[in-house]
Amino acid sequence: MGSFYFFLSILLRPLLLLLFSKGPFVAEVTGFCLITLPVVFYFSLMEASSRGGTLGKRKWNIRVVKKDGEPIGVGRAIFRSVIKFIPWEMSHFAIWNILRPSSLPDSLITFILFTANILAILYIFFPLVNKQRKNIYDWIAGTSVIHNQNEEVPL
Template sequence: MKNAGAGRRILAFGFDYLLILLYGIGVVGSVAVLFREPFTSLFTHSPLVAQASGFVVITLPVFLYFSISEGSRHQGTWGKRRLRLLVTDNTGEKLTLGKALLRSGLKFLPWELAHFFIWHAALPSSLPSGVVVAGLVGANLLLVIYVAFPFFEKNSRNVYDLRVSTFVYTKG
């Protein structure tokens, strides 16, 4: 098997992001319209309640989609399957669910950190503004590292792939 290049991995994520957008617009949008008052109140008073609500409504389903898909017999998300990419462990085998969960947790860490600090910037918070700004800068720097790293790593692996000992290959 040949290592998947960084460009193909990003394109696969782009396909998956289309599903995330459809979920966000269709499911979350519908719930927000149908249950406007209680839904809105979750995101207007407390940064911690907003963060937890956003996590349950958006991040958790996305995290589970990636974890379950990459740990399944298909060894990849819909986007990866479209581009014939497989996620494996360091022996070339299918990921265990635990390894898939850890990989996804590390993959979405910058996203979740950004959400945490955005809510503290948008709503009254006990966090000092300097901490919020530093957190947002840190989350964005981590995102830049995640995007750039596979272009410079010899096997196009990402930081989280190295940490969890996973590979993304082109099938066939």
């Protein structure tokens, strides 16, 4: 499978170089479609499944559920993932506007990067300072990450 992706990347390299060199907007949209969107879909579909989690969550015997303990469903899973990846996408946006000529003021790009970093720090520390150990995106999406009760969850 690795060989397939290697040869695919060689075939697509001219197109990708063209897209990523067109300016920050085209580079951002290309990066979003090739990187962020597939990751959001992976997390959303895996967490909306009956097993309630990604391969890593299943390995750790945890899953994402609604407040009532039921599976979160696709809509809520997408909403949760979008909130979770906002700092990541903000960083991508700012980086493309740093790397490619941009009409955006440097102060705005700096503010976006600063905000993305503050959000990432909040995402890391928020579960450590509340009794439920929930992250910000779990509070907003109405979800929780729980340990499976004596269940063997197959990968």
